[in-house]
Amino acid sequence: MTSENVQSEYRRTALDHRLDSGNRTEVVASRGDELLVRAREVDEEYRTAVERYRRGAITAAEFARRLAVLGWRADRLSNETARLLERADGIPRDELRAAGLNVTALSVAVDRVRRIRGAGTRALVGPFTGTGGNVSVGVDGGVSVAVEREDGGRARELERSPDGDDALRVERSTALSAAREALSDADGRWVVVTHATDARAGVYVFAFRLESNASAGTAVASVDGSSGEVVAVEEVTAPRAGGPRGACAERVASLRAEMQASVRAAGNASERAAVEAAFRDRIRTVREECADAAVDPGVNRSAALAAASGALPEVAGEWTLAGSYLGPGPDAAYVFEFRLSSSVRFGVATVRVDAADGSVLEVEEEVTTETATVNRSTALATAREALSDPSTGEWDLAGSTSTAATYEFVFRLSAPDAEGTAVVVVDAGSGEVLDAEETVTDLDPGDGGEENGTEDPDEGGINRSEAVRIALEVLSDPPEGSWTVTGAELADGVYDVEFVLDAEAADGTATVRVDAETGTVRSVEENVTSSGGEIGPDRALEVARAALPTVDGEWIHAGTDLADGTYGVAFDLDSQTANGSAVVEVDAENGTVLDVDANVSAGAGLDAGEAESVARSALPTVDGTWTLVDSEETDGVFGFSFVPEAENATGQAEIGVDGATGEVVYNETTVTGDDDTLDADEAESVARSALPSLDAEWTLEASTFEDGVYEFTFGIDTDDVTGQAELGIDADTGDVVYNDTTVDG
Known part of the structure; x- marks a missing residue:
């Protein structure tokens, strides 16, 4: 068990103790506020990591490692929030608000970090915990993560923003084709497990299962309903493990894919949380059923599948296998789940086959008109x-x-x-x-x-x-x-x-x-x-927008949730200089603003090293280097002091760099010397021209530069003559300012 798991378990136990011994409303509000802060921290760190990688401030390996940690934290955070909201059931929202907790803001904040918990970020944990694998990441056209495991398995995800148009102009069949094309080529075929439509965002969501003898896999793809562009993909494939435990793992993976599709299509943050909680209960039940699975069936899976397929009802369309597992216990049975692929029908069927003799024990089927054919x-x-x-x-x-x-x-x-x-x-x-x-x-x-x-x-x-x-x-x-x-x-x-x-x-x-x-x-x-909101959602949006703080950027409406007579209106900040989000709660009865929870912070910004690089790029060129002698950060501005280390220049530079925008906000640089100033070689040539001409060559023994004057020491030592010379050359004028030369012989 990791330290994060221990902390999570400790928090859960501590929360139960506080609920049992203290004021329930105050305990939930205090805990919820803590989770809200943590959710915003994770979201901010994710945005910062993406922006820094996009600018080249961190390497791909550093970015991947950061995503792995953030995904882990986001998953723990989501679980703890779900448990808290379960315990908060029955407490009126106005009581929680009076105690300091904005439930809508918490739901929205936790919902934002949901994008960090995809298949790719979950798989990233392996390469950074010693289980091996190759990692690739990218941020062009959306954040993408891919992990190739040593066992041949693969996990990848892509996340980009829809175009903001909620119209469903693209037919579902066209969107399905686009979703299939976005999936990886595999030894088998991808069949649709379920599909849903997020009408509020204008997005189609499809869940797939890989039907293959060699590999097991699941995928979820989201397609923008107005443009037909694939905006999200989560895909996991692995060699088929076989045996009861492998079958159980496939069941869990299939449920997880259905959960991801259903969560993406849910209307708002509260609904998404409820859908996820319900699926997690189902997954937990499956894992409990599979915990002691260890049987040696007399009929192999292929024979059982053939028997199950033969027992399916004849309908217009094609039955495709959506999942299967071998149940535990002495009376073990294969359970096969099928989906009906048809232009106008949607169907599901479950067939149980005795693992000992291959007989069909039970067939349950339901065929209905497909809901998404006509919107x-x-x-x-x-x-x-x-x-x-x-x-x-x-x-x-x-x-x-x-x-x-x-x-x-x-x-x-x-x-x-x-x-x-x-x-x-x-x-x-x-x-x-x-x-x-x-x-x-x-x-x-x-x-x-x-x-x-x-x-x-x-x-x-x-x-x-x-x-x-x-x-x-x-x-x-x-x-x-x-x-x-x-x-x-x-x-x-x-x-x-x-x-x-x-x-x-x-x-x-x-x-x-x-x-x-x-x-x-x-x-x-x-x-x-x-009847749940006298003023209506449009008026609630208008009231909420008027209550937002003034910022450098634009507040973009991100969704409206109506619960317990209160509209929760969510916004994202679109700004070049800051990150931010806000949730405004509006009384659905009279339009009164109940709470404004705005969170605005500086953008991904520069660290001290990046700001120093910007400052150095603003320095003039000298024959030498600029040395940093002092630096400090005040009110988001990095200030740097430099001096030149050069033979032909003296001076000082004071440069300020805005940590949020990367702009140079002041530059006070003074340098003595210009393009006509002599460098060391030129000054040496002038000095040599002032030396007396002898049959032997003068040797340079020492040189210095101080107060704009080059100082040279020469010597000569032969059988016929010895001597020493000290000359000073003005770097600006090239004049010989002194010449002390002595020659003997």
Whole structure:
């Protein structure tokens, strides 16, 4: 067990103890705040590592090692947060907020580090813990990680941002083809295990399983629904281990792939956390079932698979193997899971085969219309086409439901002289209308009065259409949506005009009593209540954006979550100089800002060594080197002091570098000497020209440079003559400033 595991277990045990002995709300809030800080630290360190590698400040090996550590920390963090939220179940959010914990901010922060926990980063742990493997990383076109293990296994992942357009203009079949092309070539074929659509982000998500005799593998690929570009891939392959434990490992891998696909397609941070928690429970159960798996079957897997395939029902399409395992215990059985590949059908089947004699023990299958063949927008357009054209007014969508096989749309006729409802059922696989029912009632006097069991007013009074018009004029403007008339009954000379509020985030009814003789409004009764958010998500976004702090950059909307009567609106900071995120909680009832949790920090930035390199690049060239004599960091600016180590230059340089942007913010450099200044060789030549000419050659014995003057010492020693000379040469002018020469002989 690693130290991180020990710390995690210690935190869990300590948390349970504190919950049992202290104020539950305060304990959860305190622990949640700690997790929030850790999540933001991991996210910030990840961003910094990516940016530094992109700039070349760290090597590929250093980047990979950093990703391995961050992925490990992110996984522990996610597990601890899930346990905390389980223990927080039942505590109202307003109580946690009052205790200092923004639950939405915590969910969003932990959700952000989810991208660090992919197949590639998990596999990186091996090469850095002694199990071997080759690693490759990249940041061009998104962060990519690939690990080739010594046993022939491979893990890789790619993560890039979608284009921000949530429209699903690309057909699912086209997206599936793009996802398949992004997977590695393997000895076998990739079959779809499950698929989902993240409508909020406009992304298709597909989970695959590798069907091969030699290898086992799973993959998850996400495709942008507007551009058709693959924006994420997680893929793991390994040699098939065989035996019950190998089969169990494949079951876990398959569940993990389904989990990743479902999590990616979930609507918001809270939903993703819930989906992941549910899958982790299933994975834990499988691992427990497999813990003692050790049987010696009498029938091999191939024979059992043939028996299972023969027991599948005959349907239009093709059954493909999605997973298999050998159950533990003395009465062991192979369990094969199949998926149906069809243009309009989606099916699953599970077949159990006796491991001793190969007999089929049980077949469970479910075949339904595939939900993703026709999306909701297309089905709605088809349903509208099936409606009759009303003489006045128009059909408004009042609600919709969907199952695995159908979409059902309810419409209400909005017209001044008629009322009506319609229900249209559309096949989710073929897009055909399965059923359509309409009921329209004329509100004009005559037939309408007879149908309603009332009498029309005496001649000279108002008719129903006029009563509806008068009633609409006196109703108050709703917070959102519009009033739709549902009936206008005439009794005892008074129209009772009934309305219902057509709005996403509010429920409402109204009754207006109008005198049938004079058109006078006798009474108005309105009842409007919130149904999970009176102000609506658009207004919540507007309110949240206005509450954000002013920064150097732009706040980009990252998602909106509605829970417990509170909108949690998340933002990412798009800035050249900083990293940041924010979550604003807005009361869904009245639009009040409950909490603003903004986290803004300097960008990936420079360290001291990188800043020094920038400063050196701003120094002038001298005949020598610049030596750093002092440095300090103040308010994010690195300050450096240099002096030249050169024979022909003196001076000093003071340079400041912005740690966030890498820009030089000040440069005060003074250098004595210019391009006309002599260098050491030129000065020596001048000095030699001033020496007396002898039959022997003068030898340079010493030289120095001080205060702009080159000083040379020469000597000569032969059988005929000896001598010494000391000369000074002005580096700026080239003049001989002194010449002390002595010659004997």
